[in-house]
Amino acid sequence: MTKKVITIFGATGAQGGALARAILSDPASEFAVRAITRKPQSDAAHALSKLGADVVAGDLDDAASVGRAMAGGYGAFCVTNFWEHFSPDKELAQAKTMAQAAAAAKLQHVVWSTLEDSRKFVVPGSGEMPVLMGKYNVPHFDAKGEANQFFVASGVPTTMLYTSFYWENLIYFGMAPTRGPDGKLSFALPMADKKLPGIAVQDIGKCTYGIFKRGTVMLGKSVGIAGEHLTGTQMAQQLIAAYGEPVTHNALTPAQYRALGFPGADDLGNMFEFNRDFEDAFCAKRSLSESRALNPELLTFGAWLAANKSQLPKQ
Numbered sequence: 001m002t003k004k005v006i007t008i009f010g011a012t013g014a015q016g017g018a019l020a021r022a023i024l025s026d027p028a029s030e031f032a033v034r035a036i037t038r039k040p041q042s043d044a045a046h047a048l049s050k051l052g053a054d055v056v057a058g059d060l061d062d063a064a065s066v067g068r069a070m071a072g073g074y075g076a077f078c079v080t081n082f083w084e085h086f087s088p089d090k091e092l093a094q095a096k097t098m099a100q101a102a103a104a105a106k107l108q109h110v111v112w113s114t115l116e117d118s119r120k121f122v123v124p125g126s127g128e129m130p131v132l133m134g135k136y137n138v139p140h141f142d143a144k145g146e147a148n149q150f151f152v153a154s155g156v157p158t159t160m161l162y163t164s165f166y167w168e169n170l171i172y173f174g175m176a177p178t179r180g181p182d183g184k185l186s187f188a189l190p191m192a193d194k195k196l197p198g199i200a201v202q203d204i205g206k207c208t209y210g211i212f213k214r215g216t217v218m219l220g221k222s223v224g225i226a227g228e229h230l231t232g233t234q235m236a237q238q239l240i241a242a243y244g245e246p247v248t249h250n251a252l253t254p255a256q257y258r259a260l261g262f263p264g265a266d267d268l269g270n271m272f273e274f275n276r277d278f279e280d281a282f283c284a285k286r287s288l289s290e291s292r293a294l295n296p297e298l299l300t301f302g303a304w305l306a307a308n309k310s311q312l313p314k315q
């Protein structure tokens with residue numbers, strides 16, 4: 001049987017890599033993986049190749065290469081990496097390039113990894129949240145949400161995938177508990193007592209694989225995924241077992257978080273404020289039961305921590 005080719009952007013990264021592994025670890029899969037990277041000679045690319053992916057060079061800033069990446073395929077997983085350049089304009093341009101190339105290649109199923117355009121909830125400049133880059137509340141959310149229109153306008157059959165906060169941020173994004181001057185561990189989450197939808201990166205891949213397997217019934221739909229919706233206090237309680245010592249929730253205000261000053265702190269402070277203030281809509285969009293239906297192996301935070309606690313930074 002000829003397998004249906006899914007072109008995966010970001011295949012050497014978290015989301016795309018998780019999807020590639022979900023497909024490649026299923027020998028009975030109806031899909032084959034075409035893994036797109038700017039660096040086909042990298043260790044990450046070689047690792048995918050070893051697992052059975054067809055590694056193909058492509059650059060989202062080079063439309064011709066994106067067209068070649070999609071040609072002759074069945075579907076595509078489209079993701080952009082805001083944190084590489086911090087530019088909403090670049091994210092918009094890259095999404096438009098993928099949408100147009102997918103339409104030109106007549107792909108049958110595209111999954112676009114998006115997030116909410118927070119400006120549909122909060123008019124920039126109307127509230128406490130500072131306006132960023134001239135017209136955004138949460139640049140890395142807003143540009144993705146704005147880019148949904150390119151997939152709709154191109155007419156390519158698309159599922160909009162609304163992802164959640166990766167729990168891996170505690171390992172790789174500096175969000176683990178830190179030790180205060182009193183020597184005690186605290187976990188900073190500026191969301192007061194509101195819940196944050198979170199997910200294990202591997203489950204983004206497994207849920208997305210579930211979307212591709214369901215096929216045509218998912219076209220034109222928006223799907224939100226999360227492993228659990230938890231408050232900062234609930235996350236801190238679970239971190240106690242992982243660290244083997246007390247961990248408290250440090251409920252900074254979003255303004256205090258923005259003032260931490262690291263690159264992107266203002267964007268993330270606004271993001272947490274948006275998540276906090278629109279908790280109901282944000283959580284409702286990310287149904288746990290629907291995520292589990294797409295991926296029965298969906299991890300809870302506790303299960304993710306049990307499997308990953310050795311990787312948490314020692315403080």
Ligand code: NAP
Nearest residue numbers: 010011012013014015037038059060080081082164165166
């Ligand atoms: P990642 O692990 O940081 O890896 C980035 C991937 O993007 C790599 O595979 C890289 O490929 C590829 N890439 C970047 N620029 C490219 C270009 N010009 N052409 C081709 N490929 C390019 O990325 P990720 O975490 O999977 O996805 C990043 C996105 O996730 C961000 O936009 C972020 O907003 C979103 N997100 C993050 C979270 C979170 O909690 N961290 C939650 C939801 C959504 P090569 O380097 O191999 O070319």
